[in-house]
Amino acid sequence: MAGQSDPNLSIFSAEEVEFMAEDELVEIVPNMRMDKLTLICGDYGPFFPQMPAQVPLWLAIALKKRGKCTIRLPDWMSVENLSQTLEAERDSQESFQVLPFHYVEISRLLFDHARGDIPDVYTVRSLIEDIRDVRFHKVETSLESFEDARSSAVKVKNLSAMEVNLVRPFVGRALQAFYKHGSPELVPNPERMPPRRPQATDNVQRRPLRKR
């Protein structure tokens, strides 16, 4: 029962997920000369004009804001690749296409800060929105089906961080409820329940009532 009314099931806010996405590497083309940057997360640079370099997204955005670089569009964000992904997403009902783990956040950050570096920005944007919608619809469908399977586990591959984060509070609670009502303490019929691993979160200890 502990988790059922626990409001802290959803741990990350969207902004925190975005923060984590800023560690992803992107390619920039600097227009200035700068020495090597020695940061905790690694060394980046040295930077020379017109020589592409890999930097974390947060650094790329910081440089972009100062007009020191242009950000190269990641390969998966090109119009062809996105249209292909969208087609494939629509074709396969179960599986999800392989996209970067933080694709929602990266695209959002690039739209916000590097509009000028994206060719066909409106097409790209609407393609990504479509992909996200199709994928989320698939997530809902797969959530609908998991309660038939008499198990407290779902396997969905290739979900992105934001999609997971979006359904985390709901799925967490739902699985706990399924687990609780299906727990063998209430149903003393062992062969009807699949074996499950003990969960630390839902050990409702019941005192034995009448000791005889």
Place this chain on the structure above:
Amino acid sequence: MGNYYDIDDILAEEELVSVVFQKGANGVGIDPSAEAYSVEPGSKVKLPFWLAYELHARQVVTMKLPACFNQQTRLELGADGKAVDLRSRCLYFYEFGCKIAPLVGDRDMGSFLLSAFRNRYQEVLAKAHSAAYTAASKLLTLLTKEEINLYEAAQSSMAAFKKWRMGGPRLQRASVLGRKRKSTD
């Protein structure tokens, strides 16, 4: 037995259970139909669950299955679980059911609760991430507390995501800035 810090757990134990006293008790006013301050053996009283539980543990009372778990409700939930108004029958349907099942010796309670929740879960899922508040308000009048928690968890995460996607002020102004300095004299 209950979770001391969980308000829902406490409220779930407030649900009334009808019990039959096996032993008499003097000096207590829990039977409203009795003339004196006493309870006769064999009298039927409705008690909140937390009291009935303790009395049951001392073998003073026997419990009856509450009305919200009777055969009719089971049939209705089996027929069309989504449309049953569980909220008015018992706001803490699932929690209460879990608590009372071992006491009344109901072996089917677990699977009954599970199937009821499974049937109703789909409806919550279908509405939770998409429907506008007004469209779902009819649904909300039917749900138990646990289902509403589930629904609201999904709604709030969806709202937070939409807010993030739409943007808005990215930089927050610190509250100390822009405040006029008070004149010292």
